[in-house]
Amino acid sequence: MSEAYDIVIVGAGPVGLMLAACIARMGNYKVKHIDIRPERTQIGRADGIQARSLDILRNMGLKRPIMAYDPGKIYEVAFWNSSQLCGAIHRTGTWRSYPDFIDTRYPFTTILHQGRIEKIFIEDLEKYGMYIDRPWTVSGFRNDSEDPVYPVLVDLAHVDGEQKTTVKTKYLFGADGARSFVREQLGVKMIYKDPTVYVWSVIDGVVRTDFPDIQGNNVVRVYVQLVLPTGGQDLRKLVTESKVQQAANEILSPYSIEWDRVDWHSTHQPKAGQGMNYGFLDALNFAWKFHLVESGFAKRSILTTYEEERQQMAQKLIDFDAKYAALFSTRPPSTNEVEDAVRFMDRDDAVETNEFVKTFKQSTEFTSGYGAEYSPNHLNWSSTHPAKSTFFSPLGIGLRPGRVFPPVTVTRVFDATVAHLEQEVPQNGSYRIYIFAGNPATTSRALSDFTANLQEDRSFFSSYRRDDITSVSYENRHNPHSLFFTFCIIFNTARARLEIDEVLPNILAQYRYHVYADDIPCHRTQNSRAAAHIKLGIDKDRGGVVVVRPDGYVGCSLALVEGAGTVEGINDYFAPITTKPLGKLNVA
Amino acid sequence: MSEAYDIVIVGAGPVGLMLAACIARMGNYKVKHIDIRPERTQIGRADGIQARSLDILRNMGLKRPIMAYDPGKIYEVAFWNSSQLCGAIHRTGTWRSYPDFIDTRYPFTTILHQGRIEKIFIEDLEKYGMYIDRPWTVSGFRNDSEDPVYPVLVDLAHVDGEQKTTVKTKYLFGADGARSFVREQLGVKMIYKDPTVYVWSVIDGVVRTDFPDIQGNNVVRVYVQLVLPTGGQDLRKLVTESKVQQAANEILSPYSIEWDRVDWHSTHQPKAGQGMNYGFLDALNFAWKFHLVESGFAKRSILTTYEEERQQMAQKLIDFDAKYAALFSTRPPSTNEVEDAVRFMDRDDAVETNEFVKTFKQSTEFTSGYGAEYSPNHLNWSSTHPAKSTFFSPLGIGLRPGRVFPPVTVTRVFDATVAHLEQEVPQNGSYRIYIFAGNPATTSRALSDFTANLQEDRSFFSSYRRDDITSVSYENRHNPHSLFFTFCIIFNTARARLEIDEVLPNILAQYRYHVYADDIPCHRTQNSRAAAHIKLGIDKDRGGVVVVRPDGYVGCSLALVEGAGTVEGINDYFAPITTKPLGKLNVA
Missing domain, CATH: 3.40.30.20 (Phenol hydroxylase, C-terminal dimerisation domain)
Known part of the structure; x- marks a missing residue:
């Protein structure tokens, strides 16, 4: 007899952990949660928690443990550009991470090391009696269980040892990262639309520098954007640490930056740095639909809205990402342009004709997390919804179905x-x-x-x-x-x-x-x-x-x-x- | 040779701990800190942190550990009075603890058990390598050291054991409570001005009750105000637990309150419940003057402003306390009166002629901690200060020397x-x-x-x-x-x-x-x-x-x-x- 679970979660990074933490709050579900790593993240990886994610974490009682680490808060972005006269870079402007038109209680990005984010989730889950089995991996799964309640069979294997087991489950959730085994088995392919791709190479460490905007304890993360051909190559081989350091020095000239210590180096596609945050929203979106179905309130058909809503959102991000990277590669905005843009955007009646304003507005909406708007469906009312009462969306209402309920x-x-x-x-x-x-x-x-x-x-x-x-x-x-x-x-x-x-x-x-x-x-x-x-x-x-x-x-x-x-x-x-x-x- | 200290602090309740925590932040001082109790407070005692105290604690980095306990926050007071018609009490009004004219970021009283407050301080002090010796007590002190730098000799004794020692110190700070040995030795008497005294009898515990304003988990603190003759009797013998419970039931009639568990019972003079908070301000006031003198910035004469400023403040509290208790014993205010009072008070130009409005305003200033205003002296500029420049207190300035610098x-x-x-x-x-x-x-x-x-x-x-x-x-x-x-x-x-x-x-x-x-x-x-x-x-x-x-x-x-x-x-x-x-x- 296989052990039976309501859900098997593969991966205990921030996304898998968020899902488990949501489910823990919704009902008494039986969860099998595995991770291929022997321990949680120690260095590098994601670190920027957007405002919308912070809302969600607060709603789960997890904002306080985050703030207990006294995390960095990014309230602003500074632009440095070389002048045509001397070639040396100078600061050409600053802009607030979240301008006024972003209606949030937290107008900043919270910077906390992924390892600490994972720790907060893990300690939270322990309060619900939930633990992660590690290092364990999925070796296969299939849909041929004889038990109609638990239709999925999942083969699990200990990474180092000989232990193997097969469990049955209602749901299998793959939160196993960019090279997901679950996705691969299901034949879901990565699609590259463009012949070239913008790549962010990232280095964490301690620097010595005369660059004026680096102050304090000199513990920094540096991203360098590179343009590479697509095709699934191993970026880690293509982009070496020393190449990136050299690129950083060229960009920062006449300032220099030397690395006293490098803690971590990696490369990823930018997606406005939103991987973890979008994953959080994926997890939450799935969790409540799973819960409404499993607790007998909602029909199973609402589960289709998970893929529909989240894939649409991801597609928007990917589309925007290319546009955003391209915009800044060609012409960075001046302080005046940024200020004009913000003023312009604060007028609800303004028609956005300027491409820069549009892209700027979209970027802050993406990086704050509030830009997400789910399209009409059975969950988000519109005139195409089966419910036809004239009382819906009364005159003057400032709320749109599919958008975040704002702070009040x-x-x-x-x-x-x-x-x-x-x-x-x-x-x-x-x-x-x-x-x-x-x-x-x-x-x-x-x-x-x-x-x-x-x-x-x-x-x-x-x-x-x-x-x-x-x-x-x-x-x-x-x-x-x-x-x-x-x-x-x-x-x-x-x-x-x-x-x-x-x-x-x-x-x-x-x-x-x-x-x-x-x-x-x-x-x-x-x-x-x-x-x-x-x-x-x-x-x-x-x-x-x-x-x-x-x-x-x-x-x-x-x-x-x-x-x-x-x-x-x-x-x-x-x-x-x-x-x-x-x-x-x-x-x- | 006696060991030499910059300061000996007697008592590790909130006040002694606050002093130690302030001093720890100011310089590398050698502190001997003793407490007569074998361990920190376990039950009862103070619990209300006023907004001004919270400002100070935040400035020391201690607000976050307080909030980590998810303490209660008192935003409002409800008034229940018996009607003349039926004798039964009913809610006649509510009023905000800190109305709008109190300019604070924290318009509430924070409720945290004294034991937890002490724990936060003790853990903080450990980061500075500071510890409390307990159970130790002072057996005597005198001013006849041969060392001019450390003029005070203090005899210390272990409470249970045989250990005794004499240390020399620059300062001796008595934070040893209502029955202070330090005060007694110095011949400082308690002065009772009135023939009768209002006393608050307090019970902590878990109740069963139909009183509508007690909800939630039914863990309550009940204060019952009693009028007693003064004279230093042992109030604990005069006011028994069962008498207080009976009084509470008479007051709450037709509702009843039964005690499933009593955790603590004590009696104290009300002072608007400000003992700990005033003590915090005493400690801070002393700490910075001690520091400026000991680090060579200020003349020793500024130390006299400690007693001058704090004694004046305490006297105001004592005077107000009697007036406040008397006012509410005679006639409680209606909702309308409270609202009118607040509206009236928000007008800066209003002349306060109504006694109720005056007393009400004073009470919120006292209980918030912002009412404190230090009188002119060498620290608080006025036209009587030696500095006579015409540039002082420029026209239109909204700040008064001796008052708190407000939130901005x-x-x-x-x-x-x-x-x-x-x-x-x-x-x-x-x-x-x-x-x-x-x-x-x-x-x-x-x-x-x-x-x-x-x-x-x-x-x-x-x-x-x-x-x-x-x-x-x-x-x-x-x-x-x-x-x-x-x-x-x-x-x-x-x-x-x-x-x-x-x-x-x-x-x-x-x-x-x-x-x-x-x-x-x-x-x-x-x-x-x-x-x-x-x-x-x-x-x-x-x-x-x-x-x-x-x-x-x-x-x-x-x-x-x-x-x-x-x-x-x-x-x-x-x-x-x-x-x-x-x-x-x-x-x-």
């Missing part, structure tokens, strides 16, 4: 804490339904109608109540009724004026840890009252509802209306993916 | 980090001289004159240069010229427009880690440009200079002028306390 600051009524609303529901695989309840006097009827309709047959609420609903503890306060969803309710009123049991019907009052007052000023809305409502484009009296996917992307938004319309809209939104029929919509 | 957010030019200016110089015993340099085009001449005058004979700059000035490393970047002071330079311009070596003369350019752009919007100044200049009331073109004491309180402010005036003003400001004659002022 409110007061938590329960304990008057200043709360970051987008972080209030921890990463646990639940849909997050934000009821912006406007003025309590105006929405009182709408809220009671909403609550009444929640309890109708075939509502998403009635259909997916948890079994242990009568004994839900403080630990389960985010999900008093169901693990499929949770509510947050935000009133446009001062916290001191709010008495939860007076303004909310009993069902919603059970989300008392998730009731908020929209009474914190925000400089993006000129400190007006109701800053959160205004920022999101939600009517500050009549309110509105936003359904956010478990990964923090907007699924749909609706008006908050009297009568059955709002709940029916949500039922229809969920109907195409749920295992039970919801609402009046007939979905195949 | 700017961009650090060196790495474009969004920086909290008031935190930029770590706690190291140096004066912090903030040069707000306004518009670089306007102040260019003033800055070069300032720099030229720094280098004149008898300037504070020339007089206290460090010996190792030619070999100052990155680790000493805060103090390239002297341990007596450091500079921060803040320009009113966008970071991208600033090139340090172009806008600053060489001397000031050496503070390149402390050059800032005032380009971050702030909601308190309606997001105008130059928010930091405007908030502090500094001319946004012509700038100004603020000298901040090593403990973060404003010492003086001056106009930034062309010619010698600004540096001469600073020389005169320092002259009364320095060991060397400064400037033209003749100070005895």
Whole structure:
């Protein structure tokens, strides 16, 4: 008898670890996690955590251990260029890593050694009783199990020893890197579109230099961009350490850089340095869909959206990457151009005609992680979605399905804490339904109608109540009724004026840890009252509802209306993916 | 031969530990630190860290280990009162712990068990090679050493064993609590002013209750205020645990509270719960004066300002405490009254005639720690200070000597980090001289004159240069010229427009880690440009200079002028306390 697992994860780099850490938070899944290396990363590799990744890590409670290392934070990029007069380089400008139009709480890239990132995940997983078997590798896998529940057989082998085993599993996740065995076995090829390719050669170490922008303790990472022919050659042989050092010195002339110590040297395709970060988003995207299917909420068909959404995103990155590298190889921007671009971009009505502005904007969106926008499908509402209610995407709404739910600051009524609303529901695989309840006097009827309709047959609420609903503890306060969803309710009123049991019907009052007052000023809305409502484009009296996917992307938004319309809209939104029929919509 | 120490610290509660941790950061001092207890606090005692204390702890790098415990944060206070109709209590209002007029980055009280606070300090001290000898006690001390450098002899004894020793020291610091042996030996009496006294009886434990404001895991601390006759009786015998529990139940009626477990029970005089926090400020106040004297910068006479400043502060607290307790014993405020009070207080021009508003405002200032204002003396400039330059306290300045230098957010030019200016110089015993340099085009001449005058004979700059000035490393970047002071330079311009070596003369350019752009919007100044200049009331073109004491309180402010005036003003400001004659002022 083979041991049976819900999932086998191959690879314990940041991506495989992120997947395991997500799954650990969602349910009691049986995970087999292997890694070919005898120990975690010791030197080099990835180190830049983009802002969107930091959001996600914070939502998992992992931002604090990251910050405990006092990591570097990159707030800006400096440009040095040679002048035509003397040939020597000089600083021609700086630009902020994340200009103002990137709406983030963390306008910087966090620099932490991959080994430390892995350590944080590994220690986190240990709290859930999850461990990595190493050094183990996959020697093969196939789809011929006799067990219909666990259709995949995976052969595992100890790297050094004689041990071998075959396990059966529902899912096999290959997070085994650029030379993935899993991918190779499945016949998924690397596709090179261009005859040449930009390559980043990277060296970590300690330098002696007179280059003015290197200060402090002189521990540096230097990237040198090279143009090479494509074709799958071993770049490590093609690009030697001394060649790269020489190239760096030529570029930095008249300054020089000497290496007292080299810790690591490697070469990769640039992808705006986004490998780990895109992998994080892959892992999270897969995790919640896996969870909704395995816990009986969603149909298996939602799994196809994983490849659809993530492949599209990867393709955009690859396409952009070539364009970006080419742009900077031809003409670097001046300070004025950068400033003009930022000013221009901050105007929502501006039509972008300048190629530089467009590319610049895209680059910051890519490197921050907020540029990601998932296209319309059953998860991201649009007019092509089966749900056709006129209440979707109400007039003025500032949120687009498929985009990140932005940072919004409110007061938590329960304990008057200043709360970051987008972080209030921890990463646990639940849909997050934000009821912006406007003025309590105006929405009182709408809220009671909403609550009444929640309890109708075939509502998403009635259909997916948890079994242990009568004994839900403080630990389960985010999900008093169901693990499929949770509510947050935000009133446009001062916290001191709010008495939860007076303004909310009993069902919603059970989300008392998730009731908020929209009474914190925000400089993006000129400190007006109701800053959160205004920022999101939600009517500050009549309110509105936003359904956010478990990964923090907007699924749909609706008006908050009297009568059955709002709940029916949500039922229809969920109907195409749920295992039970919801609402009046007939979905195949 | 007795062992010789710079200081003997008696007591390793939060106050003694704070002193040791401050001193560790200031110089290489030899410290003997003893505590009568065999181990650190395990249960009960202090737990509320006020915002001002958190500022100080952050400046020492200790906020992160505090937050690693995920401590409670008290953002608000709820009032429950019995109605005249039915006698049952109900919630009559909430109020924010720190209303808007308290200008802090941390508008909450941080709740962390005293044992954990001690642990954080102890682990910090270990990094400096400092340890606490325990259980040891002082058996006596006297002023008859034959060594003029170490005039105090202290007899120490092991609590359990036979070990005894006598050490000699320059200073003896008694942080040995409410029943201090050091104080008793010196004949310093406790003075009771009133015939009765308000007493807080406190119980820590786990409860079962239907009181709606207790939720979560039911681990609570309950204080019950009692009125007792004064006279130094043993309150522990007078106020038993069961009496307090009974009183709590009477107060909470019709709700009940039963104790599943009691961890700790004690009684103390309220002092707005500020014992530990005031002690922190005592320790810091003493530490930097001790350091300036012992490192040869300041005359011994500044030590008298320790008692003067801290005793005044303690007296204000004691006076206020009685008033505060009395106010709430007679009539608690309604929500409307609290809101009106806050609105009223936010108007700077409002004359406070309402006793409730006054007391309310004072209470939040006391409990936040920002209300502390040191009176004029040689450290806190006023028109009575020996320095008489007309450039002091320029028109419009929003800073008062003796008050905390407030939070200001700017961009650090060196790495474009969004920086909290008031935190930029770590706690190291140096004066912090903030040069707000306004518009670089306007102040260019003033800055070069300032720099030229720094280098004149008898300037504070020339007089206290460090010996190792030619070999100052990155680790000493805060103090390239002297341990007596450091500079921060803040320009009113966008970071991208600033090139340090172009806008600053060489001397000031050496503070390149402390050059800032005032380009971050702030909601308190309606997001105008130059928010930091405007908030502090500094001319946004012509700038100004603020000298901040090593403990973060404003010492003086001056106009930034062309010619010698600004540096001469600073020389005169320092002259009364320095060991060397400064400037033209003749100070005895």
